[in-house]
Amino acid sequence: MPRPPLARTKILLAARQIVERSGAGALTYDELATVSGLTRGGITYHFPTKDDLLRSLLDDDIKQWRASEQASRPSNVDPALAELIGFIRSHTSEDESKRRFVAGMLSAAVHQPELLDSCRSEIARQRGDQRWDEAGLKCYLLRLAAAGLFWEELFQLHPLPTKVRKQLIALMERKAEQWSSTEPTAETATTDAEEQHKNR
Structure with missing residues (x-):
């Protein structure tokens, strides 16, 4: 089974950090870009919508x-x-x-x-x-x-x-x-x- 892309893993780790600190309401692409160090385009490549990101976070959890x-x-x-x-x-x-x-x-x-x-x-x-x-x-x-x-x-x-x-x-x-x-x-x-x- 191939490993998930490093960027995707980095995004999920950063998203989890934001949710733990401030809740899912604070999980914006701008905040995620700041915490992860990735561009907004790099984030939306893996997670086109916030719902996609939230579902992936829950799957990971x-x-x-x-x-x-x-x-x-x-x-x-x-x-x-x-x-x-x-x-x-x-x-x-x-x-x-x-x-x-x-x-x-x-x-x-x-x-x-x-x-x-x-x-x-x-x-x-x-x-x-x-x-x-x-x-x-x-x-x-x-x-x-x-x-x-x-x-x-x-x-x-x-x-x-x-x-x-x-x-x-x-x-x-x-x-x-x-x-x-x-x-x-x-x-x-x-x-x-x-x-x-x-x-x-």
Whole structure:
């Protein structure tokens, strides 16, 4: 696979820097030319419109999230559990650059929801083999908890003490290990029996 042109990479790095610092609204071709050191014509050659640039930024960000999740996976466990733990760790990592970028992109995404199409596709890809039995729902609950913590911290809604935050993440990982098992647990069997009894 050929490497992307150096100028294109330079433009995306500069654009991300602007978004992290001042938000997507500040991402103009003039500002991008100043930060990247490239000409406006050189920028529009790779990104004819601002929407093209924003979509490419989001695509690039998705690749970074994937890499973060992959790097966070433990190597000595079942692949499905490793993927879940990688998701939890990636979403709860204290990566200020990632948070600033997401915050900077929010207004653009709210005003142009179609910009998030690549994010929707990525989530659909991740959920392609999602099971909706009790074990699958429990794993999905942990994904929601990790994503919820990310968004709560992004908006600084209710900062957790450092010790409590670590305990919460450790609890998520322990539950991931307990709940990702394909074998029915006593708790699952009890719940299933109760559900069957109610449906009679």
